[in-house]
Amino acid sequence: MTEGSKSLFIKTYGCQMNVYDSERMADALEPLGYDAAASADDADVIILNTCHIREKAAEKVYSELGRIRLLKQRRAERGQRTIVAVAGCVAQAEGEEMVRRAPVVDLVFGPQTYHRLPDFVLRIENGEAGLVDTDFPAEDKFSRLRQPSRAQLATRGPTAFLTVQEGCDKFCTFCVVPYTRGAEFSRPVGRIVSEARNLAEAGVREVTLLGQNVNAYHGEGPDGRPSSLGGLIGALSRIDGIERIRYTTSHPRDMDDALIAAHGNNPKLMPYLHLPVQSGSDRILKAMNRKHSGSDYRRIVERIRHVRPDIALSSDFIVGFPGETDGDFHATLEIVRDIDYAQAYSFKYSPRPGTPAAERDTQVEEHVKSERLAALQSELTAQQTAFNRKCIGRRLSVLLERPGKRSGQLVGRSPYLQAVHIIAGSSRIGDIVEVEITGATANSLSAEPCVENNAKQAGNRPLTPAEVIL
Numbered sequence: 001m002t003e004g005s006k007s008l009f010i011k012t013y014g015c016q017m018n019v020y021d022s023e024r025m026a027d028a029l030e031p032l033g034y035d036a037a038a039s040a041d042d043a044d045v046i047i048l049n050t051c052h053i054r055e056k057a058a059e060k061v062y063s064e065l066g067r068i069r070l071l072k073q074r075r076a077e078r079g080q081r082t083i084v085a086v087a088g089c090v091a092q093a094e095g096e097e098m099v100r101r102a103p104v105v106d107l108v109f110g111p112q113t114y115h116r117l118p119d120f121v122l123r124i125e126n127g128e129a130g131l132v133d134t135d136f137p138a139e140d141k142f143s144r145l146r147q148p149s150r151a152q153l154a155t156r157g158p159t160a161f162l163t164v165q166e167g168c169d170k171f172c173t174f175c176v177v178p179y180t181r182g183a184e185f186s187r188p189v190g191r192i193v194s195e196a197r198n199l200a201e202a203g204v205r206e207v208t209l210l211g212q213n214v215n216a217y218h219g220e221g222p223d224g225r226p227s228s229l230g231g232l233i234g235a236l237s238r239i240d241g242i243e244r245i246r247y248t249t250s251h252p253r254d255m256d257d258a259l260i261a262a263h264g265n266n267p268k269l270m271p272y273l274h275l276p277v278q279s280g281s282d283r284i285l286k287a288m289n290r291k292h293s294g295s296d297y298r299r300i301v302e303r304i305r306h307v308r309p310d311i312a313l314s315s316d317f318i319v320g321f322p323g324e325t326d327g328d329f330h331a332t333l334e335i336v337r338d339i340d341y342a343q344a345y346s347f348k349y350s351p352r353p354g355t356p357a358a359e360r361d362t363q364v365e366e367h368v369k370s371e372r373l374a375a376l377q378s379e380l381t382a383q384q385t386a387f388n389r390k391c392i393g394r395r396l397s398v399l400l401e402r403p404g405k406r407s408g409q410l411v412g413r414s415p416y417l418q419a420v421h422i423i424a425g426s427s428r429i430g431d432i433v434e435v436e437i438t439g440a441t442a443n444s445l446s447a448e449p450c451v452e453n454n455a456k457q458a459g460n461r462p463l464t465p466a467e468v469i470l
């Protein structure tokens with residue numbers, strides 16, 4: 001096998017942080033000669049970057065490993081070796097058990113040790129197998145990671161995720177994240193700014209700052225003192241080329257004054273906020289150990305809307321948490337009606353091994369969970385559709401991200417994170433164009449470019465490889 005001829009396929013499950021981690025894994029293996037494979041079928045290394053947040057996620061991984069076993073067998077019959085690795089939160093939780101249950105796996109490693117991936121791959125290439133590394137190492141993973149190359153970045157488009165904070169100390173009683181990702185950690189401002197500059201130089205125009213508790217960010221600032229997320233956003237907004245900044249996921253407890261103020265005075269900070277409330281019932285919020293009440297949440301939303309009235313709000317909800325009564329569920333519907341969301345995610349409570357709520361003997365029956373989820377989702381979909389419809393006739397700026405399904409069509413995002421479809425004309429991926437919204441469904445908008453404002457955009461930037469094939 002010659003250098004550069006080896007291929008890598010990463011399948012990513014779960015949250016955006018896993019997307020970021022998968023990109024860093026690809027960057028880490030680039031110097032060993034691994035290029036992206038189009039599918040798992042012809043990859044020399046297959047990595048499943050997994051999520052453990054709900055039951056089915058782990059089951060999906062095991063059934064995927066069943067398919068990969070056959071694929072590995074077929075390749076072996078042709079004399080080809082396949083390295084199979086499982087990364088991410090299921091890997092962290094299962095550890096050795098994973099190798100026992102699925103012997104096809106050569107390597108299991110957790111979210112905090114993927115900077116060691118090149119070493120592991122070399123060891124497996126040299127004949128080792130069944131390696132497991134679920135350490136929470138003392139060394140700083142981020143400082144050991146490779147920055148992506150220009151070639152790598154050119155394939156990734158004009159938006160990028162950037163992890164600024166990782167882990168969680170909050171221990172909500174339903175959640176595995178504090179166990180799989182470990183204690184809370186914030187990267188220093190200087191490192192994040194230099195990573196963002198590198199992205200901007202490669203044509204990235206929007207960064208989404210990631211953290212399991214991103215607004216608990218308290219990384220070291222240039223003066224040696226901890227910086228808040230508001231301060232970090234200020235520093236990033238001074239980078240030429242970065243036009244849009246987002247962050248996710250926030251905890252209501254950590255929405256501090258500086259961050260709320262940034263929504264009012266930083267034009268690069270997009271008017272969209274994912275602020276999970278989980279439940280509208282104070283009794284359930286307490287049992288969840290959320291450390292905020294429904295009225296705390298309403299007050300925070302009021303303060304944000306005061307400085308940024310058009311902000312699009314999003315949330316996560318769990319229905320059927322142990323002990324949840326009809327009354328508790330109605331309190332959730334009530335908070336949804338009061339807040340009026342632009343978008344939201346909702347889930348049936350899923351007992352996770354090792355978490356306190358899983359031990360409770362007040363588990364809610366499956367059919368009740370299903371009924372509550374359907375009722376909640378119908379309310380949320382109605383709100384989302386109404387939010388989108390209200391945009392018809394408005395002029396919005398759209399960052400064009402990728403080709404659409406139809407010829408000549410491009411898809412981008414509005415400031416409110418809605419997907420917007422336009423007929424491209426002279427616009428290209430990476431342009432921020434002004435459009436007039438002409439149609440809306442529950443999930444996306446359609447629009448026409450406002451020609452007079454966009455003429456200045458065209459032709460001021462080289463084409464990326466993704467555009468050349470258009």
Ligand code: SAH
Binds near residue numbers: 053250317318351
């Ligand atoms: N850090 C974020 C959420 C991370 S997990 C926060 O604090 O809000 C993403 C979402 O998955 C959670 O907001 C929650 O709604 C959902 N979730 C987490 N554990 C769950 C479980 N055991 N069952 C169902 N949904 C769960």
Ligand code: SF4
Binds near residue numbers: 176212
């Ligand atoms: Fe999980 Fe709660 Fe931490 Fe969010 S704040 S990651 S829900 S423990």
Ligand code: F3S
Binds near residue numbers: 015052
């Ligand atoms: Fe899933 Fe781990 Fe993210 S459990 S949601 S991949 S932090």
